[in-house]
Amino acid sequence: MDFDTIILGAGAAGMMCATRTGGRTLVVDHAKNPGEKIRISGGGRCNFTNMYAEPRNFLSQNPHFCKSALVRYTQWDFIELVDQHGIAWHEKTLGQLFCDGSSKQIIAMLVSEMERAGAELWLKTALVDLAKTESGYRLTLDKDGKRVTASCRNLVLATGGKSIPKMGATGLAYEIARQFDIPVTETRPALVPFTFPEGRFKPLAGVATPTRLSNDHASFDEALLFTHRGLSGPAVLQLSSYWREGEEIHVNLDPEGTLLDALRNQRQKSGRKALTTELSNHLPARLVDALKTDIEMDGNLADQSDAKLQVLCAALADWRLTPSGTEGYRTAEVTLGGIDTNALSSRTMEVTSVPGLYVIGEAVDVTGWLGGFNFQWAWSSGHAAGTAIAAA
Numbered sequence: 001m002d003f004d005t006i007i008l009g010a011g012a013a014g015m016m017c018a019t020r021t022g023g024r025t026l027v028v029d030h031a032k033n034p035g036e037k038i039r040i041s042g043g044g045r046c047n048f049t050n051m052y053a054e055p056r057n058f059l060s061q062n063p064h065f066c067k068s069a070l071v072r073y074t075q076w077d078f079i080e081l082v083d084q085h086g087i088a089w090h091e092k093t094l095g096q097l098f099c100d101g102s103s104k105q106i107i108a109m110l111v112s113e114m115e116r117a118g119a120e121l122w123l124k125t126a127l128v129d130l131a132k133t134e135s136g137y138r139l140t141l142d143k144d145g146k147r148v149t150a151s152c153r154n155l156v157l158a159t160g161g162k163s164i165p166k167m168g169a170t171g172l173a174y175e176i177a178r179q180f181d182i183p184v185t186e187t188r189p190a191l192v193p194f195t196f197p198e199g200r201f202k203p204l205a206g207v208a209t210p211t212r213l214s215n216d217h218a219s220f221d222e223a224l225l226f227t228h229r230g231l232s233g234p235a236v237l238q239l240s241s242y243w244r245e246g247e248e249i250h251v252n253l254d255p256e257g258t259l260l261d262a263l264r265n266q267r268q269k270s271g272r273k274a275l276t277t278e279l280s281n282h283l284p285a286r287l288v289d290a291l292k293t294d295i296e297m298d299g300n301l302a303d304q305s306d307a308k309l310q311v312l313c314a315a316l317a318d319w320r321l322t323p324s325g326t327e328g329y330r331t332a333e334v335t336l337g338g339i340d341t342n343a344l345s346s347r348t349m350e351v352t353s354v355p356g357l358y359v360i361g362e363a364v365d366v367t368g369w370l371g372g373f374n375f376q377w378a379w380s381s382g383h384a385a386g387t388a389i390a391a392a
Contacts, residue, residue: 013361020386161335
């Protein structure tokens with residue numbers, strides 16, 4: 001069976017690419033349904049892009065690599081596509097865009113666009129063997145338990161990373177990269193909760209509070225959530241991409257810097273009120289109670305001098321913790337690292353040393369922040385490869 005293009009992976013990047021390639025295109029995926037990560041994203045409403053997406057929101061050993069694809073297919077281009085399909089959406093926070101209805105609308109939109117472009121979709125189909133030929137590539141596929149041989153001129157790797165293996169994630173792209181001597185950077189779980197030993201925060205499980213979470217590499221002002229296993233929430237997921245084992249993190253429980261003035265003002269009005277009672281008006285009461293073992297909080301407001309309040313607020317603004325690790329690929333939203341961008345053309349996503357082989361989406365060493373950025377990279381990189389194939 002001969003195709004112009006075969007795309008391995010029916011996720012966000014692979015399906016977007018298939019809408020652009022032209023010619024006879026086949027999309028292959030071992031899952032029962034296309035776009036499984038799209039389906040579960042954003043609590044089932046798919047945070048499909050971010051209004052403020054730009055290169056600074058992406059991590060890579062080459063931070064300039066993503067610029068070409070992102071500028072040629074922007075968040076506004078994808079929003080226009082969503083609007084054309086009549087999918088209602090809203091901005092939640094920090095430019096994050098979600099479907100008003102279901103994430104399945106985005107999957108249906110992409111499938112519809114693939115059908116319009118004439119692309120075929122084979123599900124429950126696994127790659128058994130891959131070989132380079134003089135004219136392109138030969139693939140042996142297991143389709144519904146039957147062996148099928150297919151050939152193509154262009155092959156696109158859109159198989160994602162290792163994150164969320166229960167969704168079927170594998171390191172297939174990295175295995176193929178090794179087959180063709182394509183370098184792969186170190187891969188790590190990213191956008192993932194931190195863990196701590198001995199259930200340190202188990203009594204605080206479910207408590208959330210606004211924070212500024214930082215280390216020596218990055219800082220994020222978003223919510224922190226205590227869990228039975230450690231710390232989660234948007235601020236933690238963001239910082240995890242910049243964290244390494246053994247590193248300390250800084251938790252600022254007064255990110256707006258207003259606590260000292262608030263305590264001083266309340267001291268004038270209600271000096272007999274317990275300091276911990278007043279703190280519970282600004283921080284979750286369970287958190288205040290837990291912090292009493294590490295930070296001096298005895299007495300009433302009237303007992304607190306300006307110097308004591310300054311020491312207290314300084315401690316709350318720089319609570320230092322050292323995670324024991326992360327929850328790993330089991331819950332990581334993305335994989336940090338991947339196929340080395342030095343091996344790819346930033347304009348076409350083609351492997352420079354292997355003609356006709358393209359790599360897009362999460363498989364590439366480009367990782368976005370939390371908040372729709374990784375989907376935007378999928379749309380942009382898929383578009384770049386697809387239009388390059390169509391123009392070749």
